Amino acid sequence: MFKSYLISGVLCIISLVPLHGQPPEQTDPAHAARMAKSLHLFKSSVRQALTSHCVKCHGGKKTEGEFNITTRKLFLLGGASGDSFTVGKAQESYLADMLYHRIEPAMPMNSGKLSDTLVAAILKWIDLGAAFDRPLLDMNEPADAWTRRRISQEQKDYWAFKSLQQTAFSQDLHPDPQNPIDHFIAAGIDSQQLRFSQPAKTNTLVRRIFLDTLGMPPTGSQLTELLSYPQDQIINRTIEHVLASPHYGERWARHWLDVARFAESHGFEQDYDRPFAFHYRDFVIKALNQDMSYDQFTRWQLAGDELAPENPLAMMATGFLGAGVFPTQITANEVESSRYDALDDMAATTGTAMLALTIGCARCHDHKFDPIPAADYYRFTSTFTTAVRSNQPIVMNASNLDAQQAHFTLEHQPYIDAVKNYEQTKLRSAFEEWSQTPQAKEPPGWFTLKFFDVQSEKGSNIQRQADQSFKVQSDTAPPQDAFTFEFHSHQRNLQALRIEAFADPTLKAGGPGLAVNGNFQLTDIHVAKAPLSTPNVLTDLEFSSARATFNQNENSLHVRTVIDKDKKSGWAVDPQFGKDHAVIVTFAEPLDDPQGHRLRITVAFNGNTKHIMGRFRISVSSDPDNPLLGDTISEEVLVALAKSPQDRTAEDLQAAVDWYRTKDEGWKALEAKRQEHLKSAPAAKTETVMIVSEGVTPIRHHTQGKDFFEEMHFLKRGDVQQKVGRASQGFLQVLSPEQDSIDRWSQAPQTGSKTSNRRTALANWMVDHRQGAGNLLARVMVNRLWHHHFGRGLVASTNDFGNQGQPPSHPDLLDWLANQLIKNDWKLKYIHQLILSSYTYQQSSDYRKADALQDPDNQYLWRFRPRRLEGEALRDSILNVTGQLDSRMFGAGTLDESMRRRSIYFTIKRSKLIPMLQVFDVPEPLVSQGQRPTTIVAPQALLLLNNIHIRKYCEDGAKQFLKESQDLTSLVTQLYQRTLSRQPTLSETAKSLAFLQQQTQSYTDSGSNTPEEAAFADLFQLVICLNEFCYIY
C-alpha cells in the first residue's frame, strides 16, 4: 500500500504430493455441464482468488513446492510430493486442510485466511473439473498492461457493489413494532430463538438518548420538564428535543471528524499550525444542525469551491480534502513523492470516509482483496492532481449581502435627500450672510493649488481625496517611492510650502506612516517652477529653511535633512505616532509672477521599508510663519471669496459654498445624521478560510521544488521513478456502468474558471445512486449512524465494506435504511429519528443469561449494548453536570486545557493532542478512523482523580451547588438527578451523607477554610468517577 517493496520473507513453503487420481474420463456425459459450472466459478471468484493469493509463489515469481497453478495442466499435476487433492474429493484433501487453516502450513501463507465461502468455491471448482478459460499469468503482457486492466462483470457480484435491494419486511409483530426497523431485527431474533428485552426505564432512556445524541446528559431542569409530559409522549418529546438541539451537531460532527482525519496542523517536522482550518469543523457542525442533505454534504466536501463558490459553507467544506498531514520540509528528491503522498491522502480518505473502500491499497499493486485495479487508483486519484490547500478571504455573509445592501440603499436615500435639499436652499443664504462677516475677509493662510496630475515612481496606488489630500494604498505600497505632482497657481507672493501628514486609525499605531511601526521618512522635497507664460522653462526652486511639528532626532532624521543634498537622509517622527504632523519649507525667494506659476513638486520617501506617508496634503502660503497645523483652503475658494458677491460666477459660488458648509451648524447636523445612518450599512464580513481549490496560491512549505504538478502519471509499484504514461480521470470500475465513460458526470468548467471541474465530476459520480457510487455512499452513512447509536454497525467494519471487512449482520435492514435515506432527500435526521424511535433502540440493556449464551456478542440486538462514553463526551458531561459548560459555539479553538467550551473546540494540533482526551482513546488524526477502541487503563483514573481542571470543575460546581440549599439530603438528591438522571436510593443517600460528613471533618482537621465546599467537591468528583456516570445504558 505504501511502499514499493517486493514481498520478501513471505514464502509459501508448501510441499504438495502428486495427484491421487486422474481427472474423470472425458466421455462422461455430465462432464461438459460440470466443466461449464466449473468455468463459471473460475470466472466469478476462483480466478481472482488464485491470482491475488496464490500464483505469485506458485508459478509467478517462484514455484514453491513445485506446485505451479498458472495453467490447468500444471495445476492438475499438483506439487512435488505427497497427497494434495483428488478431483471429486477436494473437501477432504490436504489442500482443503491448508486452506481452512486446519493444519500448517496454512495457506495462503502470511496473508490471512480466505473466507469459507471462497475456499468452498475453490474446492467445488476443483471437484467440477478445475476449468480455466485462460492461464492465470500472461508472460507476454506488455509492461503497461496494468494501466488498462478491466475488472470482470463477476467481480461486481458482491453485496456492497450491488444496487440497493428493495426489501420487503416481515409483517409479524415482535413484540409490538411500530417501526420498520423492528421488523428486520425481529426476523433475526426469531431465527436465533432469542427474545427482545423489555423497554428501558423512562429516565434511563431519556439519559441514553441525550448521551448518545448530544454527548451530555440532560440537565436537571430538562429532565424534569421532559418527565412532566404524559408518559406516552416523553420519549418522542425527548427525540424532538435532541434532534433540534445545537449540541447535536457538536456531538455528531466529532464522529465525522474522526472519519475525516481532521486536524489543524501540517504534522511532520515543524507541525506548523493551520490557523484557518477550524472553519471545516464549523462547516460540519452547521451542516449537521441544519440537516443538510447528505449528498450535498458529500458533494461540497469534494468540490464546494466549484459547485457553490458564492456560498461560504461550500468553501469551508473543501477543508475535508486538505485536512491530512503534509511535510513542511521537503528535499529536492522528495518533492514529487511527497505530492503523490498528498494526493494519496485525498483519494484514500475520500474512499474510506465516503465509500468504506480501501482505495489507497491499490497504490502499489492491484487491490489484493477488492476489485480495484491499480489503474483505477491512479485514474481516481488524478481527480485531485491540481487541487491545493490555500488560505483565502471568504465573505462569510455572502449569501444575503446583496439583498441587505439594496434594502439599505433605499433606507439611506432620505438622509441624502435631506442634505441635498438643505444645500440647495438654506445653505446658500447662510453663506451669503456669512460672507458679509469680518471672518469671511480673513481666509486661512494655507491654500492648496490647482491640481493636474500625480505620478508614482514605483507604482503606488495614490488617490486624491475630497479635502485635497492624497492617500497611498497601504497593502500594495512598494518599500520606497517618490511622487511628482503637477500644480498651477495664479496667486502672487508664494513664500512657503507645507506638507501635512495625517494620522489614520487603520494604520499601525495610527500612522501617519505606512511602516510597521507607523513611521515615515520624508527624504526629499523638490520643486521645479516655471512662469505659466513659458511653462516648459523649468528651474529649481531653492529653500532657505525648514521646520516641523516634531523631529525624531537632531541628526539624520531631522527636518533639515529634507532640504539638504543627501537624498537618503530625511525627516521622521518616531515615537509620536497617531497624530498629525507637518513640515514647512521656506522659499529662498518668493514666487511672484503676475502670469501665474507652474509647480512640479516631487516628494520622496527613499528611507526604510514603507516609510511612506499614508495620507498627506500639499499647500502653500505667502507667510512662512503661518501655523504648522493651521486651516487650509483651496486656491479656487480663495479666489471666489475674494470676489464681491456680484462678481462671483456660478462655479465660484458652488466652490465657496462647498467649502463653507463645514462651518454651517445646520448642514453639519444633517450630515452627521447621514453619517450615523451609514454606519449601519451591511458590510461584507470577510474571514480567512483554509480551502482546497485549484488555480489559487498554495500554502507554501519549505520545499526544494514545486507545490504540485499539472499531470498525474501511472506509477509502477507506486514509485515516482517508474512512470508509465499519463493517468486521465476515471472512477472505480466496480461502481460504474460497463461502458466506462466519466462524461455522464462531467461538466465543462465555465469560461475563465480557475478550476478543472474534475472534482465536480467525482462529486456527481459519488452521489449518483443510479449509475455511480450513490448506493454504497448511502449504505456506508446509514451504517455509521447505526454504529454510533448502537456501539456497533450493521457492518461492524464501518470503514471497510470490502472483502476484508465484515459482512452485514442485517443486509436487508442496511439496504432498507439506505433506501430510506435516499428517498428522504438524504436527510440524516430522518434516519436518526427512525432509529431512536425504534423498539430495538429503546430496549433495556439488562443482561439475560439464556440469550447471552445464544448470542454472546448481541449481534442480533436482543438488548441494548451498554458502552462507555468517549473522551469528549465524558469531559463535556462533567462540564455540564458541574454547571461549568461554556456553550459558545464555533470559531477558533484553543490548546488551553482550562477551556470550558465543548471538547470539539479544542484546537487539534497533531504534535500536541489534548492529553485528557488522548488518554480516553481519542485517535491520532492521521488516517480516517471509523471506530475507536475502548480501553480501560490507570491513567484514565489518575486523570479523573488528580487532574487540576477536573478538580476545578468539581470545586466550582460544588460552590454553586451549596448556594442552592442548606439541606444536604436534598443536595444529594439533586446531585444524583443532575449527574445520573435518577433519584438516589436510600442506601446511596446514606453513603453520600456519611461521606460528606467524614470529608468535612477531615478537611476541618487538615485546616481547610472551606471544609464543606471541599467535601462537596469530593462528592462531585466521586460521582463523575462512578461507572454509572461514564456508561450509556
Place this chain on the structure above:
Amino acid sequence: MTEFITRRQLLRSCGGGMGSVALSALLADQGLLSNSAIAEGNPFSTKQQHFPVKAKSVIWLFMNGGPSQVDTWDYKPELEKHDGQELEGFDKNTGFFTGNVGPIMKSPFKFRQYGESGSWVSEIFPQMARHVDKMAFIHSGYTESNNHSPALFMINTGMKRMGFPSLGSWVTYGLGTENQNLPAFVTMSDPLNRGLPKGYAQNWGAGFLPSIYQGTWFKPQGDPIDNLKISGDKNITQQRALLDTLKDLNQDHQKNRPEQRDLETRINSFELAYRMQQAAPEALDIQRETSETLKAYGVGDKKCEHFAKQCLVARRMVERGVRFIQIYSGGTENARSWDGHTSISKNHGQFAGETDQPIGALLQDLDQRGLLDSTLVIWGGEFGRLSIVQKGGTGRDHNPHAMTYWMAGGGVKAGVHYGATDEIGNVAVENRVSVNDLHATILQLCGLDHLKLTYRLNGRDFRLTDVAGKVIKEIIA
C-alpha cells in the same frame, strides 16, 4: 469470553496465529466483540509471545540528528588517504544542502582497537569503548530519507510518512508490560531546552494502534508524568476515603451487572492509579541511588549530568519491569543535536562528551546487576553522515546510505560486526540492513515475530515491517 471464542477461532481471526497478542484491541477493531467485552482484557497484561523472550526490556539510546558512522564506530583508513579528493560520481542530491558538496574529508578523530573483539572505536568514546565485547555492530544500515523528520519516522515507525505506530508501541502492544504501576513505554527527550526531535511526539506515537500504546513522554521540566499529584487541597487520607466510597458505590452498581466485566476492570483501574501515584515518583527518584552509582554515571559532572540522570532513570525503569525506554540525546537539529553540518569535531565532540560516560556506566551497571542479559540496549540515530565535507565548514551532511547501529545485551551476540560500508564508509555495500530488517531483528529479540505482529485497520493487516524485513540471525546469540 473464552466460553464463546475458542483459541482456534481466535488464531484465525488474527490472520495466522499470534496467540492472544493484544486480544482486546484486535477484537474491537474487527468488531468481533462488543466494546464492553473488550475491556475485560487488560490491554497491558503480559501476553504470550511468538518466541522465547530474550529482551524483556529495551533501552534505545537515540543519537538524534544523525551521528556520523566514520567518526564513531566505522573506522576507514582509506578515508584518510583520500582526504581532500573529489568523490567521483557523487549525486549532489544525496545530502540536504545540495549546493555544498565538498571533497572527501578524513575523520578529525583518532581510532584504536579495543577488547578481545579488536573493535575500532573513535577517541570520543573512551568509556563505551570498554564495552565493545558486549556489543553487536551493524555497519551496513541504511534508510530511505535524507531529511530529519521522514528519517526519524522511518527509524521509529518503519515508514517515512507520518502516522504509523512506533517500535515501542508495537512492542508494548505485543507484549504488554510487567509492571502495571508504571507506563509500559517511556520516552525522555533533551532536558536542556534544545527542543524535541523533529516530528515531535509522532516519533513515539501509537499511530493507528490504540492510543494507550503511545510512549509516555517524561516532560523534561516540571512533573514528568501528568496527574500523578493529588490536586486541590486533598491529602492522601481524603483521597483514600473518596476511593473507598467510590469502590463501594461502584460495587453496588456492578452487582446487577455481573456479566459486564469491564466495570470491574474499571474499579481496579482506580486502585492501580492509587498505587501508581506512589510507584512512579519512587521509580524516578535517582537520589535513592548510592553516591558511587551517581558518580559512575556522571551525575555531578555538568557536561553529561542531564543524560546521566536519564540513563539512571532508564535502569530504574528496567528494574521495575518497564518494557520500552527511549532516550533522545540532543534536541531539534543543527548544533542542538548530533546534526554536525559545520564541524564534526566540535559537534560530535560535544555530544560524545554528553553521552559517553553515562552510557558506559549504564552498560556496566546493567551487567553488574544481571540485567543486561534481559535488556536490549540499542545505540543509533536516524541516518548517518557523508564521507565528504559539507562545503563552508568541517562538518558532514546527511547520508541515508550508511549508518552504524550497535546493540548490546538482550540476546544479541557479543563482540560481533555485521555488514560493511565501502572503503570510505559512504555507502553500505555488504549485508545491507534496512530499517525493516533492524526492526524485525529487535522484535525477534523481544520474542515477537514481525510477520505475525499485526493490527487490522481499514481492511488491512498492518505490520511494523510493512511488506519487508529480514531478521539478522547473525547477530543473535
